[in-house]
Amino acid sequence: MRNFLLSTVATILGGAAFAAPAPSAELPKGAAHNIVLVHGAFVDQTSWKPVADILTKKGYNVTLVENPLTSLAADVDATKRALAKQNGRTVLVGHSWGGVVITQAGNDPKVSALVYVSAFAPDVGQSLAALAKSGPATEGATAIHADDKGDLTIDPKVFPAA
Numbered sequence: 001m002r003n004f005l006l007s008t009v010a011t012i013l014g015g016a017a018f019a020a021p022a023p024s025a026e027l028p029k030g031a032a033h034n035i036v037l038v039h040g041a042f043v044d045q046t047s048w049k050p051v052a053d054i055l056t057k058k059g060y061n062v063t064l065v066e067n068p069l070t071s072l073a074a075d076v077d078a079t080k081r082a083l084a085k086q087n088g089r090t091v092l093v094g095h096s097w098g099g100v101v102i103t104q105a106g107n108d109p110k111v112s113a114l115v116y117v118s119a120f121a122p123d124v125g126q127s128l129a130a131l132a133k134s135g136p137a138t139e140g141a142t143a144i145h146a147d148d149k150g151d152l153t154i155d156p157k158v159f160p161a162a
Contacts, residue, residue, distance in 0.1 A: 027059045032089035032112045036082050038065045038075075038105075040096025040119070042154060047095070061086070065098075072100060079105040086110050094119045100128050 027033055035055055037048040045064035052062040065082045067075040079101055083090060089112040094102035099119025106114045107124075122131045132141060143158035 032091045033059070034061045034063070034086040034088060034090040034110075036063045036065060036079065036086065036090055036092050038079055038092065038094040038098035038101050039067060040094075040098050041069055041152070065101075067098070067101065069097075072104065075101045076104045080108065083108045083110055091115060093117060096120065097128075 037045070037052060039045050039047050045066045048064050052064055055062045063082045063085065065079050067078050069075065075097075079092070083092070083105065088110070090108075090110045091113045092102045092106050092108075092111050093115040094100075095117045096119050099116045099121050102114050102116070102119075103122050103124060105111075120128060120131055122128065139158065143155040144152050145155055146152055
């Protein structure tokens with residue numbers, strides 16, 4: 001899965017730049033040099049570290065967003081703060097829940113592309129609940145439960161490693 005994720009991001013972000021050997025400091029002319037990676041739920045920003053390391057070695061400026069995972073608004077704010085620190089065109093990448101986040105934060109003028117890596121891709125303003133209702137329930141979605149405070153957890157009976 002890790003290799004698939006890495007190759008997918010590499011293909012989407014660079015095309016020929018990743019296929020041909022090039023010095024790490026020489027990115028393709030006109031390419032966005034900034035990449036902001038937004039993690040999904042139930043993980044933190046370190047889940048992107050292997051991808052960030054590869055992209056950094058290729059010469060990209062990579063930022064890992066630390067989503068608080070307390071609300072969509074809080075996660076979008078964290079992503080917007082990361083975008084505000086970028087100098088120039090930026091590719092915004094989201095995994096899983098991060099796709100919902102980048103859809104909302106992606107209207108920033110610095111964002112040149114949105115990349116959804118095994119991610120939810122709602123229309124702007126569409127809730128995750130509405131998006132989920134548009135298809136059959138997945139095993140993963142049925143394993144997520146809210147506690148009495150509204151915090152979500154994964155049922156360990158369904159996914160023991162979670």
